[in-house]
Amino acid sequence: MSQHTITVAGVAVDARHWIGGERVASTRTFPDVSPIDGSTIGEISRGTATEAAAAVAAAKAAFPAWAATSRAERARILHAIADGVEKRIEELAIVETTDNGALLRSHRRGVMPRVAHNFRFFADWLLQLDHEDFDTRGHTNHVSWDPAGPCVLITPWNAPLMLATWKVAPALAAGNTVVLKPAEWSPLTASLLADIAAEAGLPAGVLNVVQGYGSEIGDALTSHPDVRRISFTGSVPTAKRIAESAAAHLTPLSLELGGKSPLLVFADGDLDLAVDLAVEQYDNAGQVCLAGTRLLVEEPVAEEFTRRFVERASALKQGDPRDEATDIGPNIHPRQLEKIDGFVQRALAAGARAVIGGHRKEDQYYAPTLLTDVAPDAEIVQEEVFGPVLTLQTFTDEEEAVRLANGTRFGLAATVVTGDPERAERVTARLVAGTVWVNCFFVRDLQAPFGGSRLSGVGREGGTWSFDFYCDVKNTVTAP
Numbered sequence: 001m002s003q004h005t006i007t008v009a010g011v012a013v014d015a016r017h018w019i020g021g022e023r024v025a026s027t028r029t030f031p032d033v034s035p036i037d038g039s040t041i042g043e044i045s046r047g048t049a050t051e052a053a054a055a056v057a058a059a060k061a062a063f064p065a066w067a068a069t070s071r072a073e074r075a076r077i078l079h080a081i082a083d084g085v086e087k088r089i090e091e092l093a094i095v096e097t098t099d100n101g102a103l104l105r106s107h108r109r110g111v112m113p114r115v116a117h118n119f120r121f122f123a124d125w126l127l128q129l130d131h132e133d134f135d136t137r138g139h140t141n142h143v144s145w146d147p148a149g150p151c152v153l154i155t156p157w158n159a160p161l162m163l164a165t166w167k168v169a170p171a172l173a174a175g176n177t178v179v180l181k182p183a184e185w186s187p188l189t190a191s192l193l194a195d196i197a198a199e200a201g202l203p204a205g206v207l208n209v210v211q212g213y214g215s216e217i218g219d220a221l222t223s224h225p226d227v228r229r230i231s232f233t234g235s236v237p238t239a240k241r242i243a244e245s246a247a248a249h250l251t252p253l254s255l256e257l258g259g260k261s262p263l264l265v266f267a268d269g270d271l272d273l274a275v276d277l278a279v280e281q282y283d284n285a286g287q288v289c290l291a292g293t294r295l296l297v298e299e300p301v302a303e304e305f306t307r308r309f310v311e312r313a314s315a316l317k318q319g320d321p322r323d324e325a326t327d328i329g330p331n332i333h334p335r336q337l338e339k340i341d342g343f344v345q346r347a348l349a350a351g352a353r354a355v356i357g358g359h360r361k362e363d364q365y366y367a368p369t370l371l372t373d374v375a376p377d378a379e380i381v382q383e384e385v386f387g388p389v390l391t392l393q394t395f396t397d398e399e400e401a402v403r404l405a406n407g408t409r410f411g412l413a414a415t416v417v418t419g420d421p422e423r424a425e426r427v428t429a430r431l432v433a434g435t436v437w438v439n440c441f442f443v444r445d446l447q448a449p450f451g452g453s454r455l456s457g458v459g460r461e462g463g464t465w466s467f468d469f470y471c472d473v474k475n476t477v478t479a480p
């Protein structure tokens, strides 16, 4: 075992970059800290412009051969990666939980199987990706999805491997090569993915993983002239920096950003379902981009809704994310906790009332919080908190419901609870959101378009939309 190996619950994780099929160390490191107990898990290679350039060069060198590899062979290797993920679900689950504090039970049973599915889905989608040829005055139009080149993929810490592979899988399927930069607060499972991909037979340089702070390695990746696509999931301020940097070479961008999504509860809806869905918004300690953090409830049922919500939310068990019985784990970092508490204390000072929570707990835990008496233009209603903090506002008619729902700068998702299908149709048609759920939440099919409107993002990924983004789509017109 090398001096660069970190052992996490018995699992060996290499703390170096993975560039051109080799492990590469930086001279400097950064500490990776577990949110569970604040302990340092290990020291990770701290990449700079040098490693960024080396990784893009490796991706560029590997591109022609991978792009020329048949669709069938690319799909076979992606399925082999999925096999590798499935074999290591337990290891990936415990490493990710240690790294980002999300529930072990979700990683085991939901997230890691979904990671494998990301590879299988895009492998299979690639094989049936087609567009019927069509005729123009006797000329044939043929559409093809050509590989675009090296892709830079930058991902956040709230669902590290899930969000990384949601990009890596279609990028590789499309015949591109990849430089993946995971978040510095959760660097470990990306390193394991590099091992799994190599074991599955992915040629050297096709997938590269670089570690480090976004402020130190980010610009070198996103402004590089050889990079042909940048896909980013993260915050709005970082997205703006990346867009400026990518402008140097007009590199096409896909941006999946934050949200402040509404959950609308109409009086004609199933109130128990509405309460279930509302409590679900505390999942992952509220660190979910899609979370419906603004509860908008029709006046006549607001009191009963709140009573049932408080009863359900008070029964949630907060604690060690490795414990099967835990519902809410810690938040990712002391800095994130400061940010969450800052939002809540400012809201309380401005006149909000905490129905539950409203304060920190010991260590890195924040009490699940519901705030009422909030103005539509209050900071707590307008800005993404990214913690277990919900607000509740009431409305008196459909018009007001839609106005409140659309009343932020974001447009990632929305959830509507109603028993009236016609109302559902009317309201969803007027909502500004990339995804709208009616009487459900978080049901996601990889073939559906995914992305945000307004400040929640630019572009859509998923199914054919992913290939549209990761490929140079070409139309060939042939004379009769």
Ligand code: NAD
Residues within 6 Å of the ligand: 154, 155, 156, 157, 158, 159, 163, 181, 182, 183, 184, 212, 213, 214, 215, 217, 218, 219, 222, 233, 234, 235, 236, 238, 239, 241, 242, 256, 257, 258, 259, 288, 289, 290, 384, 386, 412, 452, 456, 457
């Ligand atoms: P962040 O923007 O701080 O960081 C995301 C990534 O960007 C990290 O890997 C970071 O190192 C990197 N980065 C930082 N500065 C950079 C720079 N100048 N150049 C290049 N890369 C740089 O976001 P975060 O705090 O890690 O993630 C939380 C945010 O992500 C929330 O806003 C959340 O809503 C959003 N998110 C969106 C989705 C979605 O699909 N829409 C999914 C999950 C999370």
